[in-house]
Amino acid sequence: MNARTVHMALRGSSAALAVLAAVQVLLAGSFLSGHYPVLQWHMITGFTMVVLALVQLVLVFLPGRRExxxxxxxxGIAVPFALALQGVLGVFRILELHVPIGVLMAVGLTQMATELWRTPLPARTAKAGAPAEKVGATA
Known part of the structure; x- marks a missing residue:
């Protein structure tokens, strides 16, 4: 994988985490309003976020990390651990911590996605066997 592909994968995973965090907020609000069946969807979405955050953890160490x-x-390192903590707090119904930390995570994941989407993509690299472009050459 080259740095450009890794950065695009990070953009995709961060955007997906931000969207899932927004979904989590909606599901939590629905649950707290008395719609108890959505609690299962809230848990499934949380597990999905943990898996996606673990994928992102690997991605942050791949090429292009200096850019x-x-x-x-x-x-990238903190999010999987924070999501796992959220899961533990949720399973044990420690809502006085689970809810505010969840709100902070939704904001933080959105900020991370924004930062990744604002960071320019690394330059494309020439493919093997393709002639290199000359700087200053005219057509």
Missing amino acids: RGASVLRH
Whole structure:
């Protein structure tokens, strides 16, 4: 994988995590309003987020990490652990911590996605066997 492909995968995974975080907020609000069957969907979405965050954890260590901000590495490492903590708090119904941490995570995941989408993609590399473009050449 080259740095450009890794960065695009990070963009995709961060956007998916931000969307899933928004879904989690909606599901939690529905549950707290008395619609108890959505609690199962809230749990399934949370597990999905943990798996996606673990994929992202691997991605932050692949090529191109020097072109990305240090905060992307920090977030990439912290998010899977924070989501796992959220899962434990949710399973044990410690809502006084689970709810506010969930809101902070939704905001943080959105900020991480925004940062990754604002960071320019690394330059494309020439394919093997393709002639290299000359700088300053005219057509």
